[in-house]
Amino acid sequence: MKSSSPADGAFALRDGALHCERVPLEAIAQRFGTPTYVYSRAAIEAAFRSYRDALAGRPALVCYAMKANSNLAVLDLLARLGAGFDIVSGGELARALAAGGDPRKVVFSGVGKTEEEIAQALAAGILCFNLESVAELETIERVAARLGKRAPVSVRVNPDVDPKTHRYIATGLKSNKFGVAWSDAVALYRRAAKLAHVEVVGIDCHIGSQITELKPYVDAADLVLDLVDELQRDGIRLHHVDFGGGLGICYRDEVPPAIGELIAALLARVDARGHADKTILVEPGRSVVGNAGALLARTIVVKRGAERNFAIVDAAMNDLMRPALYDAWMDVQPVRPRDSGAIVCDVVGPVCESGDWLARERALALAPGDLIAVMGAGAYGMSMASNYNTRGRAAEVVVDGDRVYCVRRRERVEDLFAGESVLP
């Protein structure tokens, strides 16, 4: 079985050319230029609804992990469907609020929250801080006392479960910087329960990203529920259990569990362990937006070498960092496939780094001017983009049926140094 990603079908060949929903990508390139991120509204909404529907009839909240794609239009679409947000910075909180997100549905994760960010989140009235250390607990208590507030907290526990993913995106191992060690969690809860300006409300775990198996999730869930039981025996009752995000998508041939399948497996554990009364939270990022987006780029030159051929395109590692950072395999599709003339080539950008590549050893028939689409680029694409080589960041558009909306204009070169100055 191929991945049952709800985004399947958002991008398809029609009359010999790649479309997003009902819009030809050629029309988008002509109107908005390249490189441009193209997102399908229907695909984003379908993925979110899969989470929401799988949790229907329960006290539950889907907190979209906005670092995957934090464009205001994306956040707004999800907020309209009832999404909460998982944030990792004060900047993300500001974005969530600017997009009309409800602060009472925001959870704040991250290992290095500053006092300023904590104060900002307390003033906004967020649902919960996901604590990642004892030191952070003390800081939150101090800031909350100063502001005369009570800070709702969960402890992000580290279950030491191997999510079987790339080492850069495994987060729930003992060796990772994330979360509180299993053996320290109960003591931290006891300490938190005694503080006047902190209120213990939940427990949280997030073991990694691009997870394609159910087992690590179920194992982590059972460990988390063990802790819930232990805390309950200690007189600490939790209101919610947050199972984090991390569900993988199909980039190449992975077959991750369907969203509904994952949620059903988690709920089965929750019920079997007698915790049906708890509010369930999840923090999906990639699986909501990943397959809903593509990066549209244009071929500049095709360079045939003695050992390798290169298709040099106008998108680069600054636009899409996943290949350079994680050695990620991303599918490259010609927007108008040619019948013949394919050569094996590396698809690379113009940036001055050998690490600047988007795809390696692909059979593609490309000529200068031809458009390509890098598929599965809706998550950790634009949100990781930089201005390296003084390259303005790409435009972003959302396709809705036969309409296209520009949701972020292409960055202009004068934007790039507007904040800089020279010495007198």
Ligand SMILES: *Cc1c(COP(=O)(O)O)cnc(C)c1O
């Ligand atoms: C990044 C992150 C997520 C989302 O991970 P995905 O793999 O994109 O689903 C969820 N929770 C936390 C704490 C994160 O850091």
